[in-house]
Amino acid sequence: MVDIARRCYVKGSTDAYDDEEFSRMMLLDACFILSVICSKTFKMKYTGNQTPPTENIDGHRCVVFSGSSDDKADPVVLWYHEHLGALGWANIFRDMFLLENQVPYEVLRVLINFRSDVGNEGEATMNGFVHFIVHRQMTSESTSKSQLRPSHLLEMYRTSFLRFDSNQERSEKAKFRVDGKNRFTNYTHSCRSTTELRAKGIHFKSITGKYLTDIDFKSFCIFGRLEIPSRVITPSAKAIFLNLIAYEMSPHTPNDFSVTSYIGFMKSLINHPDDVKVLRSKHILLNKLNSDEELAKMYMEISIPTVNNAIFMSVQERIQEHYNSRAKTWITQMISRYLSSSWTAMGLLAATLLLVLTFLQTYFTISPRSGK
Template structure:
């Protein structure tokens, strides 16, 4: 139903659904309820659902795939993420590939960067904060089902089409997540921190899914600031060395006790050597 080539205009679907009932807006409610359940695994009921939809859909979606994309992103195309605000930086078009590298999840974790679920309502509410020796990367939680790859590919194809809200938000989000996942261990890090809620059989299967998705182009401006801050924290040797030391030697009580015992033994050995070489005179 979400294949790009199979899309039927929403107006046709509304008419077909309304044939079975005297309620004039049943078609609209049925489609929204269906898409909300598919995207977020929960149904939005009136009146809360109606208010939420009013804030999300600033214009009527043309078909189910566009409705899916809008619900998936949870933002207003015409204001917060308008093409003029996102694509033009110093008057230049930013339809280019990422210029800032983003390390894998395990590599970032090794440098003292922790992952936390974002509380934002938009899919693009990804934020990074450098907190002393540690960093915190907040990413919205997302349920990954067996059909996720097919839907992602069709959303990417839809954003490449002309006359669409082609701000590449979904494509850029998938590219960002793809940059974090190079190995099943990366999936494990994101899954253990409730970023990815996987319905697949294994971490290997989820990692393979992301690696098989090809990203033709992205909106460079959406995550540029986040990636620059990640890279700045990553390049700080003092921060990363101290974070690595704390993670390695103070991650558990036993590791801390072992470090304390080794330090005490080293100090005693030093004192013994010193007094052997320079014994105290008199009393």
């Protein structure tokens, strides 16, 4: 097991530790992580042949649990509160997903399976924990995912965050190369803020999909609709986003840059707190921060590396096509300009009525009725 764990790190980076020191370090770190996971997942006591309820979620067997249980009744949670304080306990979940704090998944799997003789209940517990952390506000529709074991919890978080659809990925990448046009330029210039898009008649709608690749855009006759999955933004979101980006930028990792592209897409929609207000009012961003200003600042402070990824190419191109269409946007602009308030609407109606009456008066003056 020691050799397997060492191979998970950069060659030579663990040479300073002998096998006993390295094993002790892995054991302490892994047991700390697993104690947190189990304290959140097992709120009921199982005896004899009883097993916790499980559900097939995203191709994995997951222990089903509720996040609404009273943490104060859990002795592990009480111990953490006593020694770390409430703030320290709250930061544990953020720190568990920092790139520098990752413990090899194989170590976690072996240790957690010691506590149960029931199949792969330990892995199901970890799957359920990460799934809940990522999708606590989402539905649990089953979607096939990669069956490869992750390297660590951060990769498991990323896997749960994404939808792996190889056909869709190939289709999007093919569109990037088709017909020799400068499609990357079009993609870059199509990044518009929420306020700009609304001015062109593009509405926003939250959808029940729980994966970032569920983002879609639909263009209708006189308006468009951008559909985005809901996301809870907690105080730890920035740290987790930055670590997911760092992980995707690291060597020997899945370099499809999906999370980086998603964060960049959302960042392009938010240039001002008013943009956040729109997305919050549509339940796309469930803001757990202090204000819309703080959330807007968070996105603006995240630096996105330049990546050659076309995961949202089709969506961005359809948005740009609708944005540039005068036929589809002029009615929206007229409504926005002249019917934005009741007084403006009444003024326009009065002016139109006056114009009609003037026309009728002129017509009957020039062409009086016969017989008079």
